[in-house]
Amino acid sequence: MTNTGIALVTGATAGLGQAVAKALAEYGTHVLVHGRDADRAAAVADRIEKAGGTAEIYLADLASLAQTRELADRVRADHGRLRLLVNNAGIGAGRPPYRRRRLSEDGHELRFAVNYLAPVLLARRLTPALRDGAPARIVNVGSVGQAPVDLDDLRMDAHYTGAQAYYRSKFALAAFTFDLAEELADTGVTVNCLHPATFMNTHMVREAMMPPMSTVGTGAKAVLNLAVGPAGGAATGRYFDGGKEARAHEGTYDPAIRARLRAVTAELLAPFLGDGAGSAVR
Structure with a gap:
């Protein structure tokens, strides 16, 4: 196997993230296995190592911005160069009728916080390590389900549903992908977003009581296309549906909408940036 550098995969202890982590290890990537549960993370790392790969465990609850910052800082302290960040961890719509609203540790709507x-x-916070490891890639796992964010009601105090919260978080993630790709142009770091597959056989889909239509293997193949395949090295600031380039929600391309989202995001994340972090949120 050829070593392809170091990759952080969030949400790597189950479902799509686990499949991606194991597949990356087979490519010779040293995988940083992120999760919340130590036993589950250890089980994934053990399977990777028994198959001949290498892995390390990093625990953090991404519902906490402080823990998220600490995760990034531990990775940077342990590994000066990073070749890949797969932002896979996420919370789905929940169980129908999707009306139970939860807030994160920091008081944000939970799906907006985690996703x-x-x-x-x-x-x-990992931008410096990615730039030092260039050519490097960021792959944001999004969804075909996207809806504009109401910036005047980020906590969704009015008319809440888990499905709408999920769609809004994935809209925001796609918009951020396009912004960051522009910012990192000519640095050797590509940034792309994708809908990996429709209704994969995962806990997220089963919890929503949707019949699975595809496998995590199908989704992992689409992620790997951007993570280590030719598409992710040549393209940046793109949205993919499976293995094919597609269009995200049209609002994610609107400069005015993205500017407002950037400003709100900068305000929310300001306490957790600085102190050696990457470029400021603009």
Whole structure:
């Protein structure tokens, strides 16, 4: 196997993240296995190592921005160069009728915090390690389900549903992908977003009581296309549906919408940036 550098995969203890972590290890990547549960993370790392790969465990709850910052800082302290960040961890719509609203440790709507704010914070704080490891890649695992964010009601105090919260978080993640790709142009770091596969056989899909239509293997193949395949090295600031380039929600391309989202995000993340972090959120 050829060593392809170091990759951090969030949410690597189950489902798509686990499949991606194991596949990356088979490519010779040293995988940083992120999760919340020590036993589950250890089981994934053990399987990788028994198959001839290498892995390390990093525990953090991405519902906490402080823990997210600490995760990024531990990775940077342990590994000066990073070749790949796969922002995979996420929370789905939940169980129908999707009306149970939960807030994160920092008081943000939980899906917005985990599916959007945490990936943004990780990418920002790991930018120096990615630039030092260039050519490097960021792959944001999004969804075909996207809906504009109401910036005047980020906590969704009115008219909450888990499905709408999920769609908004994935809209924001796609918009951030396009912004960060522009910012990192000519640095050797590519940034792309994808909908890996529709209704994979994962806990997220089963919890939503949706019949699975595809496997995690199919989704992992699409992620690997951007993580180590030719597409992720040549393209940046793109959205993919499976293995094919597609269009995200049209609002994610709107400069005014993205500017407002950037400003709000900068305010929310300001306490967790600085102190050697990557470029500031603009």
